[in-house]
Amino acid sequence: MPGPRVLVVARRFWPFTDDSCQRLMHQFFALSQAGAKVTVLTARWHPNWPQTSLCREVPVHRLLPAPNTNWNESHFQKNIVQWISKSARDFDCIYVDRADGLLSVLQSKSKKWNIPIVVRFSPDDAGFGLSTGQKYTHIAMADTCRVCTRIICPTPNAHRIVVSQGISESQIVRMGDIAWESVPRSEELRTIASNAIFETSSDFLIPSRTDLLLHFGISKTIPLHMAIQSVCDLLDTGVLIRMWVIGSGVEPSGLYDLIKSRGWHREILLFDGFDDLQELIQVADCCITSNPKEAIQYTMPLLASAGVPMIIADDPDCRAWLPESHHFQLYSSDLVLAQKIQDFIANRERWTSLASTLRQSLLRTKSRDECVQQWLSLFRNSILERKA
Numbered sequence: 001m002p003g004p005r006v007l008v009v010a011r012r013f014w015p016f017t018d019d020s021c022q023r024l025m026h027q028f029f030a031l032s033q034a035g036a037k038v039t040v041l042t043a044r045w046h047p048n049w050p051q052t053s054l055c056r057e058v059p060v061h062r063l064l065p066a067p068n069t070n071w072n073e074s075h076f077q078k079n080i081v082q083w084i085s086k087s088a089r090d091f092d093c094i095y096v097d098r099a100d101g102l103l104s105v106l107q108s109k110s111k112k113w114n115i116p117i118v119v120r121f122s123p124d125d126a127g128f129g130l131s132t133g134q135k136y137t138h139i140a141m142a143d144t145c146r147v148c149t150r151i152i153c154p155t156p157n158a159h160r161i162v163v164s165q166g167i168s169e170s171q172i173v174r175m176g177d178i179a180w181e182s183v184p185r186s187e188e189l190r191t192i193a194s195n196a197i198f199e200t201s202s203d204f205l206i207p208s209r210t211d212l213l214l215h216f217g218i219s220k221t222i223p224l225h226m227a228i229q230s231v232c233d234l235l236d237t238g239v240l241i242r243m244w245v246i247g248s249g250v251e252p253s254g255l256y257d258l259i260k261s262r263g264w265h266r267e268i269l270l271f272d273g274f275d276d277l278q279e280l281i282q283v284a285d286c287c288i289t290s291n292p293k294e295a296i297q298y299t300m301p302l303l304a305s306a307g308v309p310m311i312i313a314d315d316p317d318c319r320a321w322l323p324e325s326h327h328f329q330l331y332s333s334d335l336v337l338a339q340k341i342q343d344f345i346a347n348r349e350r351w352t353s354l355a356s357t358l359r360q361s362l363l364r365t366k367s368r369d370e371c372v373q374q375w376l377s378l379f380r381n382s383i384l385e386r387k388a
Helices: 019-033 070-090 101-113 138-144 156-164 187-200 221-236 252-262 278-283 299-306 334-346 348-364 368-387
Strands: 005-009 037-043 052-055 058-063 093-096 117-120 150-153 172-174 211-215 241-246 268-271 286-289 310-313 329-331
Touching: 005 019, 005 070, 019 037, 019 058, 019 368, 037 070, 058 070, 070 101, 093 101, 093 368, 101 117, 101 138, 117 368, 138 156, 150 156, 150 368, 156 172, 187 278, 211 221, 211 278, 211 334, 221 241, 221 252, 221 268, 221 334, 252 268, 278 299, 286 299, 286 334, 299 310, 299 348, 310 334, 329 334, 334 348
Parallel strands: 005 037, 005 093, 037 058, 093 117, 117 150, 150 172, 211 241, 211 286, 241 268, 286 310, 310 329
Antiparallel strands: 052 058
């Protein structure tokens, strides 16, 4: 049976490397490998970006203007509709990655196109790609999903909100995002990865007997300052550690001033985001996430499935996302974070054992291939239902 021809509509996509973009890129690359014919339609956020490109074998079309103002938003929606109207015959299904005003516009045209619309409803996602005037309550977001063929709810909270609005259970699919293959880790692979990273930049130097802490995920100024201050305090006491802050999204000049004022600008480094985290995960001893809402879709599951010890800022809104949360180390202050890092260094075997237990638990759940097949079945069933 030919793979479904799926048009993915997303406000942001690669080369952005925040967690939702990582999730989308890897998710639809996996579906493409499994036989789906995937095309991504997104905004062109920089004039130097090409209008069309290939990202991991997936065609990407970028439209101007980027929806960064209310005026641009209306023109972006109009251009999306015009593009789909010209290309509707090339697709069997439309997947929309966010429930907002753009979804409502697409729904109003879907009968004319005769294409089913599948939407991912996740009220906890960040508002990246929305202009400041485009804000939606959870109820308003759920209401935009009402006439979609299928509504994907990746969390129990999302499911509860949709059901509370009287939407039929037959429309709702309760399933998570595709499970990722775990990154293999060993001393040999760590050495290979360390050398490969160093070749890209001599800043990526890890002295022997030095622990490497990685901070992943889009963060906020205060939580990230707290994490950096904690590491600076440990360095002041003579602890041998390095910290790499990867793709935080926080203005780097203020962070660098903080680090330099403490005298640790060689030990704590700031880097832009990466679209492939495998080698970073292979060299990491421990990972910190100061804003887990922005790392829960892709990065944290990937770290957990690789068996990497993690220290996560305690966020009550995120606890429903965390599988077996007792295997994670949570912190609520810079003092607690410093204590957690010291405990990791002193009790590495216990931390590694807990991370390994969580990894084994994840491996016993639905495999990546099973998740891919579930997504393919979702698209195929939606197409068949519309044809019927």
